Amino acid sequence: MRLSNRTKTPIYNFINTLLLMLLCIGIVGFILEKYKFNILGGISYLLIIFPLVLLITYYVNGRQIFEYDSDGEALHFRNRNIVPFLSKPLSDEFPKYKLLKFDTINIFFIKRLYITISSKNNGSTVLKYEISYLTKKEVNDLKFSLNKVIKANKERR
Template identity: 45%
Template sequence: MKFSNSHKAPLYNSIIIVPMLILLMGSGAFLLGVNTYGLLGTSLFMGMIIVPVVLLLIVSLRGRQIFEYDSEGETLNLSNKGSLFRGKFINDEFPKYKLQHYEIVDLLVLRRLYITISSKRNRPIILKYEISYLTPTQLRELCSCLDEVIKNNQENRQEP
């Protein structure tokens, strides 16, 4: 199974750009309006600064926007990348038989996927992905596919 939410990258970019523009305009209006002209009072200008800062904090806490998953063949391919200013790109590819277990942590603002895979040194490796921007349907598909891979791995380990 294969899915991606990369087609929504322009939407994610605009979610970041609009508060940044409002913040710039609010900062400029605050500096010009309060210091030079004394117009409208400070509460309106402070609202134009505080609201975009809060929105930008929420967007940055939610993490990377683009998540791609591919389980066709004998390998699992997972990639996680940010759309605009989130520069770090995570791309992992590993055989399905190495998948041991996964966990989805769902907090108020963010959702993360932790995948545990086996290594050659008999120590588990934990891979982390930010999946806050997945739809509930995509999340269910991801869980069912990972459950199926884990079930197949357990059946193959039991057969001598």
């Protein structure tokens, strides 16, 4: 099974550009308000704070692009940000038989996928992926596919 939200990259780029423009307009508006108009008073700080909070929330939400491929004998996970210098892209590929378990965590608007795989050195390793930008159906399809792999692994043992 293949799962990818790469086709939504233009939408994420648009949102990113919109938030950056909103922040720039807020800064210009704040400077004009502070030194020229002086109409809003203390509320003028919201012209910077509100767009800044939205931008920080957008980036804290995690990497936007998630790709999963379970075709063949290996599982392949890729997770990257649309802004390349903000975070290092993740790319992991391992045989299906190494998958031990997985868990998804939902905290408000942040979703994470934790994959536990068997390893020769430590016994097991946990891989973390950010899946906040996947739809509910995509998350359910991902869970279904991973459960299928785990079930097949248990039958082999």
